[in-house]
Amino acid sequence: MIKVVKIEDAIGYPLAHDVTEIRAGEFKGPAFLKGHTITCRDLDHLRRLGKDYIYILEPEAGQIHEDDAARLMAQALCGKGVFWDQEPKEGKIVLKAAHDGLLTIDVKTLTKFNEIGEVMCATLHTNTIVKKGAQIAGTRAIPLLISEKVLNQAVDTAKESKDGMLQVKEMMAAKAGVMITGSEVYYGRIQDKFEPIIRKKVTDLGGEVLDVIFLPDDDALIAQAALKLVESGANIIITTGGMSVDPDDRTRFALLSAGAKDMVYGTPVLPGAMFMIAYLNNIPVLGIPACGLFSQTTMFDLIYPRVLAGNKITRKEIAATGHGGFCLGCKRCTYPKCAFGK
Numbered sequence: 001m002i003k004v005v006k007i008e009d010a011i012g013y014p015l016a017h018d019v020t021e022i023r024a025g026e027f028k029g030p031a032f033l034k035g036h037t038i039t040c041r042d043l044d045h046l047r048r049l050g051k052d053y054i055y056i057l058e059p060e061a062g063q064i065h066e067d068d069a070a071r072l073m074a075q076a077l078c079g080k081g082v083f084w085d086q087e088p089k090e091g092k093i094v095l096k097a098a099h100d101g102l103l104t105i106d107v108k109t110l111t112k113f114n115e116i117g118e119v120m121c122a123t124l125h126t127n128t129i130v131k132k133g134a135q136i137a138g139t140r141a142i143p144l145l146i147s148e149k150v151l152n153q154a155v156d157t158a159k160e161s162k163d164g165m166l167q168v169k170e171m172m173a174a175k176a177g178v179m180i181t182g183s184e185v186y187y188g189r190i191q192d193k194f195e196p197i198i199r200k201k202v203t204d205l206g207g208e209v210l211d212v213i214f215l216p217d218d219d220a221l222i223a224q225a226a227l228k229l230v231e232s233g234a235n236i237i238i239t240t241g242g243m244s245v246d247p248d249d250r251t252r253f254a255l256l257s258a259g260a261k262d263m264v265y266g267t268p269v270l271p272g273a274m275f276m277i278a279y280l281n282n283i284p285v286l287g288i289p290a291c292g293l294f295s296q297t298t299m300f301d302l303i304y305p306r307v308l309a310g311n312k313i314t315r316k317e318i319a320a321t322g323h324g325g326f327c328l329g330c331k332r333c334t335y336p337k338c339a340f341g342k
Contacts, residue, residue: 079164
C-alpha cells in the first residue's frame with residue numbers, strides 16, 4: 001500500500017521512490033533517492049520541486065516495488081551479449097552491449113511483452129550494429145508498485161525467446177573473395193569501379209579481401225572461380241555484375257551450376273531490388289547489383305552485417321525488409337541514422 005502524507009509529517013520516513021529534479025538545460029535526475037530518510041533540512045528543497053506531499057510505502061502481499069521489478073525484468077530480457085551494470089535509477093534499468101556486434105531483437109516477443117501493460121521495454125532497432133558498452137534498451141515497471149502476477153507474466157514472456165529477447169551477436173571477421181564479372185570490364189572496354197567500394201565495405205566492418213578475380217560472362221569460368229575462392233579459405237564471397245535480367249548476365253546461373261543452394265534473388269528494397277544471396281558449400285555468396293556503384297547504401301548494407309553475425313538469410317527475412325526498405329536518396333547520406341532498413 002502507498003500512503004500519501006504531507007512532507008512535514010514525513011520527517012523520519014524513507015522515500016518510497018526517487019524524487020526527480022529538472023533544471024531546464026542543466027540537469028534531469030534524482031534529487032533524492034529511494035530510501036532516503038526525510039529530514040527537516042529537506043523540506044525547502046522538496047517544496048521547490050513542487051512537492052507538498054510524498055509517498056510512504058507500505059507494500060501489501062503480492063506487490064513488488066518498481067526497482068525490484070526492474071531487476072527481475074532486466075534479468076529476463078538479457079540474452080547473449082547483453083548486460084546491465086547499474087542499479088535502477090528512477091525505477092529504470094538500462095541494458096548495454098557486452099561486446100561489439102549486431103543487436104538482434106525478438107520483435108514479436110517484445111511487442112507481446114509491451115502489450116501486458118504496467119511494464120515496458122524500449123530498444124534500438126533490431127539489426128543495429130553496436131559497440132561494447134553501448135546503451136541498447138531500457139526497462140521499467142510503470143506503477144510504483146506492481147502486482148506479482150503481472151510481473152511474473154512479463155518475466156515469463158521475456159523468457160519465451162530461447163536465447164534471450166535481446167542479443168548482441170559477435171560478427172565474424174570477413175575473409176572475402178571478390179568476383180567482378182562482366183565481359184565489358186574483363187576485356188577492358190570500361191574501367192572497373194566496384195573493387196574500391198567493396199574493399200571499403202569489407203574493411204569498415206573489420207574484414208579483409210583475400211582475392212579479387214575479374215571474369216567474363218562465362219558460366220564455367222565464374223563457377224570455377226567461386227569454387228576456387230572457397231578452397232582458398234574465403235568465408236564469404238561477394239560478386240558484382242551479372243545481377244540483371246539481360247541474356248549476358250550469367251552470374252547466378254553459374255553459381256547454381258557450381259552447386260550453390262538456397263538462392264534468393266530479388267528483394268523488396270530500393271536500391272537493391274536485384275540483390276542476390278546464396279550458399280556455396282555453406283559459404284554465403286552475396287551479389288551486388290549495379291546500384292551499388294551509384295548509391296552509398298543498398299540492400300547489401302542491410303544484409304551484410306547479418307551474414308557476418310551468422311544469420312541464415314531466407315526468403316522470409318528478405319521479404320520483411322520491404323517495410324522501411326525505400327531509400328530516399330538524400331544528397332547527404334546519414335545511414336544508419338535514418339529510416340532506411342528500419
